[in-house]
Amino acid sequence: MAMLIFTVFGSFWLEIFLRVGVLRQLKRLSLTIAPIALVFVVWDAYAISRHHWFFDPKQILGVHGPFHIPLEEYLFFIIVPIAAIMTLEAVRTRRPNWIIGDEEANA
Amino acid sequence: MSYTSLALIAVAASAILDLGALRTRLLLRKAFWTSYAIILPFQLLTNWWLTSRFIVSYNPHDIVGRRLAAAPLEDLLFGFSLILGTLSIWVYLGRKGFTPKKTR
Numbered sequence: 001m002a003m004l005i006f007t008v009f010g011s012f013w014l015e016i017f018l019r020v021g022v023l024r025q026l027k028r029l030s031l032t033i034a035p036i037a038l039v040f041v042v043w044d045a046y047a048i049s050r051h052h053w054f055f056d057p058k059q060i061l062g063v064h065g066p067f068h069i070p071l072e073e074y075l076f077f078i079i080v081p082i083a084a085i086m087t088l089e090a091v092r093t094r095r096p097n098w099i100i101g102d103e104e105a106n107a
Numbered sequence: 108m109s110y111t112s113l114a115l116i117a118v119a120a121s122a123i124l125d126l127g128a129l130r131t132r133l134l135l136r137k138a139f140w141t142s143y144a145i146i147l148p149f150q151l152l153t154n155w156w157l158t159s160r161f162i163v164s165y166n167p168h169d170i171v172g173r174r175l176a177a178a179p180l181e182d183l184l185f186g187f188s189l190i191l192g193t194l195s196i197w198v199y200l201g202r203k204g205f206t207p208k209k210t211r
């Protein structure tokens with residue numbers, strides 16, 4: 001949980017100070033996260049069931065969602081994509097001439 | 108399948124998504140690699156935190172065993188595919204018009 005809070009503080013200031021506007025694009029954000037989170041949750045469920053990785057019960061909240069996946073993992077697959085998008089959008093604000101690939105839609 | 112094979116498949120899948128399926132071509136763009144260079148140290152730091160304190164542990168039979176900042180090498184591939192997949196879909200949707208007019 002501490003790791004997730006760190007990630008939120010480490011990236012979400014970009015929303016305020018660089019005005020990346022990621023959280024204001026809720027529909028685009030949800031449509032991006034949904035398929036990504038789905039794939040990675042399936043991967044996580046498989047990995048947990050095959051004991052590829054496991055969590056220390058004393059160091060997690062102990063709340064589990066479907067497929068024995070800890071709550072923190074579900075939050076991870078939402079927060080980390082948002083942090084990545086904010087980083088890309090922050091780079092865009094600092095380097096407006098660099099092509100990202102969606103510029104024609106805004107022209 | 109081991110974590111190693113799944114991680115390699117994930118990187119290939121995200122590259123195919125970016126270069127082929129969605130044609131966002133982030134792998135060819137400076138903006139993507141700069142973003143990745145910013146994210147990577149944070150990934151290494153948080154990964155190190157989670158693995159060195161054994162919040163998350165890995166079955167030694169399912170990883171190649173080489174580690175970087177306490178975390179298995181496979182985590183780098185996991186993170187890379189998560190980031191590339193996310194950004195590719197984000198940019199694809201942006202191209203499809205899911206962008207607010209007033210912010211730019």
